[in-house]
Amino acid sequence: MNDELVFYMNPQSRARIVRWMLEEVGQPYRAEQLDYRNSMKTPEYLAINPMGKVPAITHRGVVVTECAAICAYLADAFPQAGLAPALNDPQRGPYYRWMFFAAGPVEACVTNQALGVEVPADKEAMVGYGRADKVVAALEHALSTGDYLLGDRFSAADVYVGSQLGWSMMFGTLPKKPVFERYWERLSARPAAIRAKELDDALIAAQKAGN
The missing domain is CATH 3.40.30.10 (Glutaredoxin)
Structure with missing residues (x-):
């Protein structure tokens, strides 16, 4: 092999x-x-x-x-x-949650924002992320309790979510919220x-x- x-x-x-x-x-x-x-x-x-x-x-x-x-x-x-919690670690769930939240709702949201696509109010239930403000609120909540998505523990989820946030703020597809900027500053300073x-x-x- x-x-x-x-x-x-x-x-x-x-x-x-x-x-x-x-x-x-x-x-x-x-x-x-x-x-x-x-x-x-x-x-x-x-x-x-x-x-x-x-x-x-x-x-x-x-x-x-x-x-x-x-x-x-x-x-x-x-x-x-x-870079990942063990399978029997309770943090494995949140690790998966935020990794794939960024791969699904966040990716779809920022792509639509970049393309100028607005989801009609009566079609929000059909779209995985619903509305952009809901995506922003969910990320703010996730980053409000510690330095990283798993509190004080850095993981691969931070690499992926942080990269999405860093790019999105740079291109204006997600707002530059203070909690996002502090998070990205922390991540981008890693060796x-x-x-x-x-x-x-x-x-x-x-x-x-x-x-």
Whole structure:
């Protein structure tokens, strides 16, 4: 079984979330940078991710796509990093809850906000997130009781939820609430987050220099 951890990515994509998670995990990995027009659409990569998108990882013969799934997988594959509560830990429930709240309602909400899509009041029950203000209120509540989503314990859920919040505030698809800004400031100061940003920013700079 091949234990090599391969990370398929582009530095101008959601792969930045996974890069941060990989740096938190602290295990060796090989990054394969792909471009949107060509290498993401080759038969070789489409065999890994038929969507032709990044990020994706391969590890021990397993392919994992989707940022939240990759974060959850890595946390469980490398438990020594302490990025997920154990299965019998009561915090496992909240960990799953907020990880996948961000993958579902938050992702849908910020996408609609970016596209200028307003959900009609009589259709809110059909939409997973209902209204944007409900998403904001739920996140505010989640972050009101401690430094992290699990109180004083940092986890993979913070990598994913924090990344969503950081990007959304930057692009104006979620408001800059004080509790969100404090949370993102705390997360973005983590050594692994800084390393990940430097790695991806260096790739972007190299791309620009080559054009």
